[in-house]
Amino acid sequence: MSGLVDALVITAVAALVIARQFRPSRVDTDRRWWVLPAVLAVVALREPGMIDAHHTTASVLLLLAEMVVGLLTGAAWAWTTHIWKEPDGAVWSRGTRASVAVWAGGIGLRAVLFAVGAALRVRQDSSALLLALAGTLLVRSGVLAWRLRMPSPAVPAYGAAVPRPARKEPA
Structure with missing residues (x-):
């Protein structure tokens, strides 16, 4: 697959995943949560240029x-x-404001890694990013599946808005 096609696949998958995480979605506990990450990993590993032979x-x-x-x-x-x-x-599940911070931090760290690679003159292929995206989706889906099997899956997520009791009006 060419670099342009890889970039389009990565952008499309990331856009779909990010857009879907912020609206409530029903969690199907019987689905095969590992299929999409496995397909992405296979596509990434098929590319021969993941490692720069000169560095x-x-x-x-x-x-x-x-x-x-x-x-x-x-x-x-x-x-x-x-x-x-x-x-x-x-x-049901939905991303929180803290999820936005996680995505921003992950993208920022990836940009730093790309800059370090560019400074070292290492040729960087998009298949490495695709493989990391597969890992991200695999771990996220696996941890969510594990959280669903916990005794109380309704435990608030970090950064989730916790409902506060209503204030009493002064008499």
Whole structure:
């Protein structure tokens, strides 16, 4: 796949994921949450230029750093996702303001890694970013699935708005 197609796939998947996270969505506990990340990982690993042959050590270190950022972003994103259960038993989720901070931080760290790679003159392929995105989605989905199996999945997420009791009007 060409770099342009990779960039379009990454942009489309990221836009879809980011747009969907901020509106309530029903969580289907029976679905195969690992399929999309697995497909993205296969597509990324099929590309031969993930490691720069002229800067192997720096390239591998940058790839590892990209993967760590992706995995941490996925975990933080999952923990900042608000999950609640409706009276009919349906489970819903929605991203919080803290989720926005997680995404901004993850994108910022990836930009820093890209700048470091450019400064070291390491050729960076979009397949590394695609692989990290797959890791982000895999960890996020896995942690959410794990949170749903906890005794009380309605535990507020970090950064979720906690309802406050109504104030009494002065008499």
